[in-house]
Amino acid sequence: MGQQLTVSQLEAKANTIRQDIITMLEAAGSGHSAGPLGLSDIFAALYFDIMNYDAKNPDWEKRDYFFLSNGHTVPVQYAAMAEAGFFEKAELQTLRKLGSRLQGHPERTKLPGLENTSGPLGSGLSQASGVAYALQYLDREPHRFVYTVMGDGELNEGNIWEAAMFAGKYKLAQLIGFIDRNNIQIDGNTEDVMPLEDLRGKWESFGWHVQEVDGHNIESIIDAASMARAISNKPSVIIAHTIPGKGVDFMEYDYHWHGAPPNHEQAKEALTKLRTLNGKIKAGE
Amino acid sequence: MxxxxxxxxxxxxxxxxxxxxxxxxxxxxxxxxxxxxxxxxxxxxxxxxxxxxxxxxxxxxxxxxxxxxxxxxxxxxxxxxxxxxxxxxxxxxxxxxxxxxxxxxxxxxxxxxxxxxxxxxxxxxxxxxxxxxxxxxxxxxxxxxxxxxxxxxxxxxxxxxxxxxxxxxxxxxxxxxxxxxxVFSTDDSPFTIGTAYVLREGRDVTLCGTGTMTFQLLKAAQLLEQQGVSAEVVHVPTVKPLDETVILASARKTGRVVTAEEAQIAAGFGGAVAELLSEKLPTPLKRIGMLDRFGESGQPNELLDYFGLNAEKMKPVIQEFINATSQYHREG
The missing domain is CATH 3.40.50.970 (Thiamin diphosphate (ThDP)-binding fold, Pyr/PP domains)
Incomplete structure (x- = not known):
């Protein structure tokens, strides 16, 4: 991690990440649009403020860990990693192509800087819990944290709640989960497919510290992560309310963009919108 | 020996x-x-x-x-x-x-x-x-x-x-x-991942066992010897990676292979040996194990007997296999 960025610099990073997502997905011709766009502000906050890492030494022994649990949103992680200097940005255009290190769903063994292989939903939180357990009880390294991003539809998976019980039992205080609460999944709105509410109450009852934030307000995201690190007797989850497709108006709120890429015309329009939007995504806008 | x-x-x-x-x-x-x-x-x-x-x-x-x-x-x-x-x-x-x-x-x-x-x-x-x-x-x-x-x-x-x-x-x-x-092995018996071991040498048939079925094959070999059959017993504790060298050498020598496992033979250990032999050394093969069915309640020894997974039940199966393959048996 380099120098401290201002909020407006972080917002510019998020915008760059969004543009990269659009160009990557257009070049790939397949992939998920809505989730990555909605997560761009969270990833800008994670990779450019919250997490400690060394892009030139991905296995740095003092790094924080990041586990992407909903692997299909990986374009946002690739874009953030390229922007952070893990690899050249030109490589983003190889997404989903034969021989690429940027697999359609992330594979740890292909790309340094990835901590896990993910795609099938529900298993990221428990892997993050395993690392958090090691840091807290085996290696006793209290200054390192384990972050994970989960989708909300993903919370249908039983494995998530097994991990929630486990982390609650062992009070894994260095574990910090983000939930991308965008209310959509493939078959429709989350509350129609399989209701998640009372989501806050569920996590609290499992022994977690729960915060809710506007997932497009970078300051709020950073503050919530800071609060989560200060909670020393339980794991933390941050329910980040996001708009799927955020930043590209014709994609926003529409679950049909969950698993679809933009075509050339749509990508062009999306990039135009994003370029004129620069600095305008924050709370209340 | x-x-x-x-x-x-x-x-x-x-x-x-x-x-x-x-x-x-x-x-x-x-x-x-x-x-x-x-x-x-x-x-x-x-x-x-x-x-x-x-x-x-x-x-x-x-x-x-x-x-x-x-x-x-x-x-x-x-x-x-x-x-x-x-x-x-x-x-x-x-x-x-x-x-x-x-x-x-x-x-x-x-x-x-x-x-x-x-x-x-x-x-x-x-x-x-x-x-x-x-x-x-x-x-x-x-x-x-x-x-x-x-x-x-x-x-x-x-x-x-x-x-x-x-x-x-x-x-x-x-x-x-x-x-x-x-317990058939000793503290001095070798074990390396990926290695199969010839426990008993023979000429007429190779009996490959994995897990506890190897002991049953050792006993079956002894019973077969009384009938004049010389059986080689190969213990295969590592199903993957499979020790192709040892299994193929024994198959080449005896010209017949039997596998035994306390598991489904389909895609199991017998499946692995079948894949190996059919590609590298086509050899008559008989797989002993669970034949596309589930188990059921009973006492352990009762069940092994019921499903043909002890030496007494294996012996006639092996004998029959030897008889059935005699006309195209390839001498080693």
Missing amino acids: SSYPLRDDIFSEKPTEEPTRAGFGRGLKKAGEADERVVALCADLTESTQMHHFKAAFPERYIEIGVAEQNLVTVASGLARAGKIPFTSSYAAFSPGRNWEQIRTTITLNEQPVKIIGSHAGVSVGPDGATHQMLEDIALMRVLPHMVVVVPGDSVEAEKATLAIAQNGEPSYLRLAREKTP
């Missing part, structure tokens, strides 16, 4: 017996003594799977997961990412029975050296019945790229296998049994 040392009481009326899981329990404690990266996770079956020895010795490195097999292996994947050598245990019916996808994605595709210990495998679990008699685990694990599959023949070998997989740096499956079975 084969140079593999066998215990001298194996054909006595009361051979020394111990369950393979007991050898695992000893081995895990030793592995923990040898390497502090070794950690143990269990899904509410600590004593059954014999992890309690490790737990007593290293309480801080033992992690209770509760009845949650998906979490068992995924938490282990995370621990491996943090540099640990995690051993996970449950009944084989549940792990790898229930959590195969998590093993596939977060352990094998992710190349994390997690050890999956599936205890109480096979019909010899007995009265608990078909739900708990895991028969498909060899097939499930062997088709996964990067996965090592070890089925020890007795408790002494199980201990050696446990120490070996602790240090192999790869995802590994260790299949164990609940019931006591005869």
